[in-house]
Amino acid sequence: MEIIDKNFVYTFTVIQTIILGFLNIVTFKKIDTLNRNFREAVTTFNTLRNARKKI
Numbered sequence: 001m002e003i004i005d006k007n008f009v010y011t012f013t014v015i016q017t018i019i020l021g022f023l024n025i026v027t028f029k030k031i032d033t034l035n036r037n038f039r040e041a042v043t044t045f046n047t048l049r050n051a052r053k054k055i
Helices: 002-054
Strands: none
């Protein structure tokens, strides 16, 4: 029985790791996109602010 239990735990851990890894990749891509959009927004804001200072 212990061998079966260990195999079950091992399989479950592997499946859990794969699922978590997949979720992390998806989430990381979303976060990366959000960061890029945020950086673009900040750059645009700084450009507009600098343009306003010049006028």
